[in-house]
Amino acid sequence: MSRRSRGIFITFEGPDGAGKSTQVELLAQALAEREPLVFREPGGTELGERIREIVLHRPESMSAEAEMHLFMAARAELLRTRIEPALAAGRIVIDDRYQDSTLAYQGGGRGAPVDWPASFPKPDLTILLVLPPDVGLDRIRSGGKGLDRLDAEPLDFHRAVAAAYDRLAAADPDRFLRVDARGAPEEIHAEVLGRVRSLLAESEVRASS
Template sequence: MFITFEGVDGSGKTTQAQLLKEFLENKGHSVLLTREPGGTKFAEAIRNLLLHIHDPINPMTEVYLYCAARNEHYHKIILPALKEGKIVISDRFYDSTIAYQGAGRKLGIDKMIEMNQEFILNSKPEITFFLDTPLSIIEERLNRKKMDRMEKAGIHFLADVREGYLEIMRREPKRVFSINGRLTETDINRLIIEKFLEQISL
């Protein structure tokens, strides 16, 4: 079983992915929690490059770097864990590229979908949670921390990214579920678990 969490930077998805992992482990399931970009040493090195380099990166170069990291992550971490019967939860997956580079960088959603499928063999998560957190809250959260390169792109860029996620939801309403990110951490966790149990029979 493959579950992903998506959202604009600062949406709270990382916390919610961890909470779902804990819930499932408490139910006796073997769970792998991973992240993108990352998961392997090579992919983590790409993550560090993408998020912390100070020089501008050409948008298509950015895409290929994310896809290279995803290829490593998917084939070396996600697929083996799924074959072992584990539940895999990933903090971001290919929807991030569709939203960030397709919509945010204006490279085209359809083009990003086509590119990503080459790397992940047309595989999809069974369920994806999109934490839709108001941009005013996102901006406040980001201003309280040291921002990485993507977070520094600005609130207008993140607004375009959010629109990309909304388009993904419109295209795949049976896979991608919006969760109100303005709620408390506890209420968000409750809603995610409720929606998860509605969709998946454990």
């Protein structure tokens, strides 16, 4: 699959409570004429939704490695059956969480030995919504949304996750767009959309050359 024919792969990362779902929806609406495909992780396939229920909402404890492999199994299924075919067809794909989440949560938070599989494509753009962990958790509680298994972890866990995200963004600055999630949703969207439009323009130039 050549770079010229490949679609655009955009991912959103950050803690729960940062407003990822809102920004994913706003971006999809702004790009509606291009008919982007939108997914969430874990999820997007029947297997992925079953795994989502296990890793986020079941009370049973599991090892860090088991949790890591479940997330990555769901991701592999989504990649093979939905994301990669869409990219091969030249579509825009927007994914609410991707491999960076596993590196941050299971790697940074749990200490699991996580890497980036060679078979997992790198996104063209990763939007990292940055928010202090305590603020994100307060948003979840005040919004009436119950805490899932990961949300319910101690604050030190969430601080370790945030630190891991910082390291990931620092190591790959061309891919990451860091956005302060404390801003108004429309201001965050404007910053995200500006970067996405630049990415699309660059892609069109490459395709015509």
